[in-house]
Amino acid sequence: MNEMLDYLVLNSPALVVAIPLLGAFLTPLVGMINGKLRNLFVIFITLLTGFFAVLLANDVFTNGIRTYVFGNSSPMTNPVVRIFFEVDGMSAFMALIAVILPIVAVIYSWAFMEKETGLNKYYTLILLMTTGMLGMVLTGDMFNFFVFLEITSIATAALVAFWTNKKNSVQAAFKYIVISSIGALFVLFAIAIFYGQYNALNMAVIANSISYSFLDKIALGLLIAALAMKAAIAPMHMWLPDTYSGAPSSVTVVIVGTTLASLYGVFRILFTVYGRQLLTIMRQIGEFSVTSSIVLGVFIVILATITIVIGVFMALKSNDFKRMIGYVAVAEIGYMALAVGSAISTFHIADGTAAVQMTSYGEMALTGGIFHMINDALDIGLLFLVAGAIYYATKETSLNRLGGLSRKMKYTTVFFLIALFAASGLPPLNGFASKLIIYQSIYQVNPILTIVAILCSIMILAVFVKVFHSAFLGPKLPSLKNVKEVPKSMLISMGILAFLIILFGLFPEYIINNIVEPAVNALSNPGSYISAIVGGA
Amino acid sequence: MSGMSKIVKTISSIAFPFVTIYGLYIIAHGHLTPGGGFQGGAIVASGCAMILIAYGSVWTMKKIKEKHLSVFESAGAIVFIGTALLGLSVGAVFFKNFLYDGGIIFGKIPVVGSTIANINTAGVIPIMNFAVGLKVIAGLFAIVLVMAYGLPKKEGDKK
Amino acid sequence: MMITFNIPFIAVVGLILVGLIAVVFKRNLIKIVIGITLIESGVNLFLITLGYREGSIAPIYSSSPGGIMSLPVPQALTLTSIVIGVAVLALMISFIIHIYKLYGTLDARKIRGDEE
């Protein structure tokens, strides 16, 4: 038994990606037999993927970086040709996010999508999205990253347009595919620049030999711009509310994960691939030397602040529930970007060593940002599930035509309240801990940032109070007379997320020590990531 | 989309086998010469698309259902991933080329340097090429078929 | 001599710029899609150009004349990129078919959501 487990742990990086991929193509065949069987099968596949992801994450958190060479069990012979999966703390952390959301989504879909046709393809695409996300976060190869990025975007776009008779869905899908294909093409262009210079596609090898030449600067600009667009950082965020509101809610939950996976790409590029090179001094102004890291950090902080402000302001104005949550999701992404920007701007070389270090508050900002990623996935995910539940019950997403739902949908109301408090950062739910860390650390960078961030967080609360007031409170509307509580499968999936939110909220210390801390260490020590492939220091 | 004239139908019927054979040749020699699953599959699928245009989407839809194509597509993908997983089950790693140097099927080791091509080499790669080829034929043809079926049935027939 | 080596790279930049201009300034959705495919061709051309090393031959063992072979990795990358491009193109065209059915127009300015 133990040997079997060891064997599974050894092969878990491949299995985490292979199982949903195999499941995706088995789904249509199973679906020909029976619809219920197919639903069970898909839930089983996602749970199995989740199991392997937990195995892998547990292994990585205890034993350090894992590399997995495809097609060859011997050590790396030729890093140019071989394809690697390299799983460090950050990848494992992201893999956990990337498996929670599909599990919830497929359980939710059982009832939510019950009456639709073409469900075989729907489940196939959901599993493909899962594959793409997991591949993006686990791979150690640049080109592989691009391929998984495209798999994710194609599957996502097809799912956004699942309701092909709705104008809103189809136009959102078209915008999404245009945006993501252009973004991915520029990522590929940057990868080609790397290949041309260093004859390598492996992130660790590139990071080892990168020289921060002029071409590398261009590649950095391309990568950051493209991945930031995929991660919806303002002013390139406009596709996100469209896409999130156009897709069926069960799909949107997974799209939240893909957006975060793109943000992971930004993290990986900045911290691991470029890392040390960002300290190149660009210009000397008196005593103060301007490095790339400061310029880039300040730029990202500015963009992030704009993202937060635009997100909450637009959310306050919009009257469509899903579009509103979309804008709030934009704002939440802004918080993470704020943390990343602050962390990068504190890069410096420690005295006496050659290693790049962040100041203590920079590291803390990174902790907050990474912790906020999983919190954001849970909160926004739960909000979209609630939006989907309301849509299921009333066939309505416009808040103007909703009212008095709390009288009919007790459980949904409770879940909405949990998500509301969590997303706006009220204690004792998970949003509070991560936002507190972010506020504290960015206070050291600039106090104004903290003020803006806290004010916007309060506005997020205001946004959802508006939803709570107009959709859940108020008199029973005659037009919504036949509303009933949603079926069990939807309640279960909302319950899973709510449970995780409360768990993460009550025990932030435990979560940070065991899950977030390895991820932060992985990002702040790019040397270990590089040496796992290249060898030596 | 309705069919075209009799001349077009006849010519495309004659050309179709040749196109298919050429595509299959490209798939089968994927591990020796430029080509492989996708390229050959695309050629075969374009042959199918030619038939589709000549005979019209309604006729083609009667002959072959999109549902059957998606079965083939799934089968291709499953064979591909299954072969990769078999590498895992024989005690090695994912995507392990376990047939290579096995001597039985596709198991010969090619001579290093400039030689005459030996098709009985390369291990699992030809199998994966065939799987990809199957998937691409079914997938591309399904795309074209569904798109053609979704278009107006006659010229000038709006929506 | 220098310029002949750089012609492919100039073409790459030109293709990408033309593609971007088409995406940004054209209103017809089909033209936007054409722009994206142009960008894709540019990137593919860039990859292929990088794959060539001076004096090398194509990496095919069967009856090869001998000599240095160029590494086929960029070709493999380009092929993958083309395959993905085909999928994206098919998807975009399908969306355009649906958009035309629902909106009755292909003007990018009129293709908007419910509340914008």
Added chain:
Amino acid sequence: MIDQLISTFETGNGFWNPLIWITSFVIAFLIIYILRGFGKKDYKKGTGQTQVFLSGNPEYEKEKMHVKASNVYWGFTEALKWIYNLFKKIHTGNTSDYVLWFVVIMAVLFLILGVI
């Protein structure tokens, strides 16, 4: 495991202990429960007690009584009209504009990375 779970989390300026939170919530709920006990005991459903009282005015239909979402925060949006007009101008909903913003950000990145 347990002592790890209930250990105090220090952020520098504040701390977080699950036990304190749970106790305070339990106490808060107890207080609420006690306060609830002080409520009127003679409340009966379906009598005149539960009727809506609007200073003697008749009650309108339910649809009209409910404050719609677009009317919530009217003052806020009205006061900040200039900022909303600006944001509205940016959010065109046009695909080309989305790509244009991407190109602009990319250009700015090139500028700040390459020129400065």
